[in-house]
Amino acid sequence: MTIEFDRRALIAGFGSFALGATLIPGAARAASAGEILAATDRLRNPQQSFRSQITITEYIGGRKNDEMAITVYSKPRPSDGQFRSIVHIDAPRKDAGKLMLRDGKDLYFYDPDAANTIRISPQQRLLGQASNGDVMTTNFSRDYRADLAGTETVEDARKAQRNCYKLKLKASNKAAVYGSIDYWVDAKSMHPVKGRFHSSSGRLMKIAFYDEYRQTMGALRPTKASIIDGLDTSKVTVMRFAKFTAVDLPDAWFQKSYLPRFRKS
Structure with a gap:
C-alpha cells in the first residue's frame, strides 16, 4: 500500500527550523508562554469528560506496516485539570479488549485473558513511533x-509557511512523558503546528x-498527527482522531482495581 501523504514534504518540514527558519520582524508577544501553551491544550483536547477514537497506522519506507484502533475515555482531575485516561484496544483482534489506565504518573496495562494488571512506562512504544503516553x-x-x-517562520506538514511562536517545554513533574519539547504554535490561530x-x-x-483541523466539540481541533522517528525518517506513524463525544465518566473507572470490570461503552 502506498503511503497516503508526501513523506518527503514532512521530512523537509522538520528540517526547516535548522535550514530556513527566519525571525518574524516586529512580532508582538501578545501572550505569555504559559498562556500560549494552555491555548493549544484547549484546542487539542476538549476540557471536559469525553470519548474519542484513534486509528494508529505505521509506515516504513512509505508502505503501510501495521495498524491499531483504540477508544480513549478521558476525564480531567478536579485537583489540577490534568486528564485521567482509559484506553480500550479495539483492533487488531489479537489485542482487542486489552486496556491501559493512566492517572498522574501511574500507568497500568490490563490483559483480560491473563486477568493480570501490570505497571508500564509511558515512553514504551505502543505501535510504530506512537508511545503509550502519546495516546493518553x-x-x-x-x-x-x-x-x-521567539517567533519563527516554519513549514508545516503541507510545506506551507507558518508564522509561529516557538516554545521550549521542560518537564515539571514525573508524570511528563518527555524530558523536553520544542513546540511551534501558529501565532494567529494558536494551532499547534510541529513538535x-x-x-x-x-x-x-x-x-x-x-x-x-476540523470543527468538533466546539473548536477547530487537529485530527491528524504525523510522527517521524528521530533517527530513521523512513519510519512514520500517523494518528487519526475521530468521533469526539462528550460523555459522563464515573470516577470509579479510573482505578486500577476497576479494570477487570470495565466494559466498552
Missing part, C-alpha cells in the same frame, strides 16, 4: 514549564506535525 489525553501545560524562545520531542538525556526521539 494530556494537557502539556500541566506537565511542562514553558518558555517563549520535537526529547528524552530526559536530550536525545531527539520523534518529530510530530499536527494537521487536518
